[in-house]
Amino acid sequence: MIHSLFLVNSSGDIFLEKHWKSVVSRSVCDYFFEAQERASEPENVPPVIPTPHHYLISVLRHRIYFVAVIQSEVPPLFVIEFLHRVVDTFQDYFGLCTEAAIKDNVVVVYELLEEMLDNGFPLATESNILKELIKPPTILRTVVNTITGSTNVGEQLPTGQLSVVPWRRTGVKYTNNEAYFDVVEEIDAIIDKSGSTITAEIQGVIDACVKLTGMPDLTLSFMNPRLLDDVSFHPCVRFKRWEAERILSFIPPDGNFRLLSYHVSSQNLVAIPVYVKHNITFREGSSQGRFELTLGPKQTMGKAVESVLVSSQLPRGVLNANLNASQGTYTFDPVTKLLTWDVGKINPQKLPSLKGSMSLQAGASKPDENPTIIIQFKIQQMAISGLKVNRLDMYGEKYKPFKGIKYMTKAGKFQVRT
Amino acid sequence: MLDSNKDSLKLEAMKRIVAMIARGKNASDLFPAVVKNVACKNIEVKKLVYVYLVRYAEEQQDLALLSISTFQRGLKDPNQLIRASALRVLSSIRVTIIVPIMMLAIKEAASDMSPYVRKTAAHAIPKLYSLDPEQKDQLIEVIEKLLADKTTLVAGSVVMAFEEVCPERIDLIHKNYRKLCNLLIDVEEWGQVVIINMLTRYARTQFLNPNVNVKSDLIKSNPLGEKAFYGSDDEEGKEEKAEAAALAKRKPYVMDPDHRLLLRNTKPLLQSRNAAVVMAVAQLYFHLAPKAEVGVIAKALVRLMRSHSEVQYVVLQNVATMTIKRRGMFEPYLKSFYIRSTDPTQIKILKLEVLTNLANETNISTILREFQTYIKSMDKDFVAATIQAIGRCATNIGEVRDTCLNGLVQLLSNRDELVVAESVVVIKKLLQMQPEQHSDIIKHMAKLTDNIQVPMARASILWLIGEYCEHVPKIAPDVLRKMAKTFTNEEDIVKLQIINLAAKLYLTNSKQTKLLTQYVLNLAKYDQNYDIRDRARFIRQLIVPTDKSGALSKYAKKLFLALKPAPVLESPFKDRDHFQLGSLSHLLNAKAGGYQELPDWPETAPDPSVRNVEVPEWTKCSSREKRKEKKVEKPFYSDSEEESGPTESADSESDSASGSGSGSESEESGSGSESEESREESESEQEDKEDEEDKRKKKKKTDRGKVKAPAVESPERFFFIFSRFRFLILEVQRLASDSCSLRTSCRRWHKKTIAPSGSVKTYELLHRITGEGLGVEYCFSRQPFSPDAHMVAVQIMFTNNTNAETKNLHVEDPKLQSGMRIKEFPEIELLPPGEMVTVVMGIDFCDSTQAANFQLCTHIRKFFVSIQPPVGELMMPVFMTENEFKKEQGQLMGMNEISEKLTLGEKCQNEHGIVQRVTSAANVSRVPCGSDKECRFAGKTVSSGILVLVTVATKEERAAQLTVNCEKMVIGTMLVKDILQALTQ
16 A cells, blocks of 8 residues: 655655655655646646556645655555545644644654554544544643653553544543534635626535543534535444434544535525626737726625635736725735735625726737636625534533534635636 | 663654654664664653664664564563554564564464454554565465454454455455445445455456346447436336347346445445545446446535545546446536636646536537636646537537537637647547538638648648648648748648648649649658658659559559548547546556456356355345245346246256356357358257247246337347357257267357357367277367466367276376476366266467377376367457557567468458458457458467457458567467468368
8 A cells, every 4th residue: 555655845855754664765756756847836746646666646735745655556545535634633733734843743743654554554543543642742741741751652552442432532531511513614606707606516514623521422403404415424423313313413532523514516506695896808909907896795694794805816918906995905916916805894885896907018919818806705603505503412421511603604616707 | 872771862862863764864873772772661762663673674684683572572461552563563574584473473463352453463464465475375364364353443454455465365255245344334434445445346246237238228229328317217218128128038137135235335435524435435336336326426426526636636537437438427517517717737627528528418508608718718738628628529419510610710810829729630620520511611721821830730731721622722732832832841740741732732633733742742852851751752652653653653542532531539538447446547547556457247146145154044044035036037047047947848958957057167168160050040949939938937927018029130139149059059069979060150149249259169189999989079168267367278078988987087297398387177087988078177388389298097098199279279369449459559560560461262251251260260359440341359378468469451352461460470470371271261
């Protein structure tokens, strides 16, 4: 299965290598670098690269390439999924997964990788178990460690892997017992020139932060479970119960985890919470172009649209943009030709707009394409699909936990073609 | 610091060392200092020492041995976790000397109380196997033991070990199949992936194809094999029809309950959060499920599209393959494949591929509208791909061809040269389909030659003008004039096309262009590129009439202005589904190391009772009974025929006599090529009777009134009769004592099926007079010899013509040429008088026609005998597409090519005759081919796997040309001789 792993940073240096079987020379990465050079954009590097003796499977996250070397047939998704799991674990341990963070914690990284794979086959990938095996570094612990000489490695050997609930560590104790659930929905949409929706779909997740003592058994029920017809669950959810009663019943892992994710597809009608009026024109022959953009809320059920950020990749011929924003600030990067406009909150009484002119390269011809506008926004306390949690019950423990639920709608890949 | 007493110092030192390893620096000098800390009490130090050991033990084997005793002690620790980690490290140290210790440790751990330790043992198996493959047999024993384990923890790991060590031992799975299916949902996600992939392969060998009826219907009703159906009502109806039209005798397909179990238990996993699991289930459904049920995976796969771009990339590749076969499945999700400007280019191109595959009459207008937006994109590679996609849509869907063409012509005025060039290339392909109506487009394109610089596009335009110069008689010479001027500055492909254009014009309009052509040819004569010089010389000889011009120049016009077939624009994902979906090999479209071929469905289901596990008596009974019922429902297969004996009339006797063995052996029997017509007819009559019989039976049983008598021409029926036929032939062969006279042809039916089994010629090994009553014959059964793939299977038939028993028949003292090997048949203990027995032996002839000599011994006598194979039997068929064939042929030119002219014999003037003759002379299979003037065949030698390509091109009258391409010239020459003889007779 997975033979070796190389971490490559954005400047093309290998800064970490780990081998699970016999050592593979780092010169295999030359094939990767070749492919990297050929690709115009960093994300265009093909995820699977065949070389004479090995296959390289890579993922790009946080501007670091995780390059796995494999030697024989293995489902590529298996490796890709695993690499992403590695990144998630690093993020969980170090807060963020950057080159510096990895270099600072190289020993922990090595210990983690050692536990996650045995002979190239995944062994322990649940973060709860890993945390039992190897304690995540915190500032306090580093200080204590240097004084007392104790270590990051768990004193006791973990038992989680052996229990019936392999995702939950044992002996959890909290003074405040709390369980929070965040329902977060993202709208992916493509809006065409005239403002009509080409595709729109909703991707939702329920993220949970559960800090409960002992072995609680939770059930979560929804007001309208019929919305959820395309779901994927954390392994802790009892699938049979969901099939039969449409109730989520589970023993939660400790800490943060993603309980489920769901997809409301384009066949259902999706309400689009914002509209965009735009007028972007380039005239043939002149070196000027007009740019006008107005945003407005629609179908938001009275909730405010916040943290609105508009960005657009202007055509290569644009030299500069001279615009006037009625609200918020805009920036234009003349090198990457990226225009971003941080709008903030949309006030329905006074719609934000961005108007002005663009100057084009003298003599250059009119660009073929109008730029696509990408919009990001957030709406608090609303799930756009209408999903609502009915109640949360706990069995198996005696105390009364504090429960909380939060809804949020965000723009996912929200594009407006002009 | 490592020598210090303090743990904290040691720890600090180890941390630094590990950091060095991580950066790829060599830290092997420190080995002695590190290794003595292996017994350190501090857990973290210990762990880091382990990391170090595993990394460097291979380089410092002697020193590493010092640490072994620590692990051995660890293996006996009361704590299961310590036992497990000791085993883990011990097995990770790649030092060959400790193989026996590892073996012992694994065996012990495999029967440990703790499932966690057993899991570690399962992990250790492939490690040991890679270190020392000779331990395989012992390891298989351990695997077998662990496979029986009932805990979920172990299941995933042991199946992984199974896949790495002995994927071919499918028999180990039988007993554990149902358990694995039931445990599956609780296994950890990585194990699930491995188990599902393994079970897919398993199911393919053990169950029947659920789509067998549907598929045959599809082929018949729609020759393109497209347009699958998923609507429920619609499907119901079609299936009915399929059943009716298909085999009169075959009962509706009944799925094995175990097959159903697998499908049912994997379905919930489509909702896993792990993309790899979802993909694994998706491929399982795609490969195993009945058509109607495959649809469920579409939703899950579309959901994966939201994931990271690498996941998207892999999923889209697989979706692209699926959409070719099962378009309907993804149609409702069309919009999920729309392209966003922020997608990486490789994702965009894959999505485009999917959209193109999904396009049909109903949605084409929306798709084309989308494509219009894409064309304006800034990403030029993507635009080029879009234009190609439009071209493909236009070829596939006739109604929109004109719209697309107009759209593409508009693109010709685009400012970006790449776009224009790509459009030109696509337009050229489209125009080739219907050139008459589009002379104005050709004119328009002629004008473009002034501006376009991209060589491919220029070449395309020139080709178009040359090809259709009759449609644009005025412009063509003018273009040639312009091109002649710039000839020296053009790229090579453009130059070649200029020469072509000149030649074509010269032939159609020599008055105007004679001088120009001369000029161009003169320029080309002195070109630097030898291809161009050659081409010029060739064309000059061909078209310019000189006194000694050859016979060919008469045909010059025919040569150049022949009607060319329109190109087929097809998806690059077309043939990919022969790889297991979701596999690395599929993604790369090339076989990756260690890839396990997905086997084809078996013709008949192997005995399902092998999966029965010891269960309390009463349940066993009931399940058996159920099985029996099911069998009765499928009278087609031999084993059931026995059971339903009484209902069948006299001619079923032969069947029941054959016993269940005939089911498998029938494959081996073929039939002679020279047919005895009368015999054949009588048998087909019998066959028909039997058909009637069974039909009646079926009517009775299923009460299906509307079953129509099948059209005799339908291929299914042919196939069916054919397979029945083989039973009979085998039977007759067996019953008649001197069966060599019986040669029956069933080739007529065979024509439409792909099965490559050729005709079988019988040779005499021992005459019954020299053999003192023992007659021995042999034939080449053309079946793969399963114990050793490099051997040719030789079927030997013994007949005892004496009135005493012959005992202990066996082979002795083989005298073989070097390299040749022989696999003897098992000794025949007893051959009663008048009886006949058939055995199979394997001989590796090393691709030579040298005879294999050996002694045939009975309990009283020894006979010297020899088997000499005709060259045609030294090969086995290979399936390839036309393109692959051409590619391979291109690599076997020159010395490796042998051609011979011939005059076809009386009886084999048509294509069918040729195919028959060639396949009877050599064990090769037909390669599908576009033209009816050529028949192509491919095979490879059994021993060394060298490709043998045969082409027979027919010409006017009865002339033909035979070409054999093969790396081994000896084989090539001999084969040419043999085939020549077969064809000219």
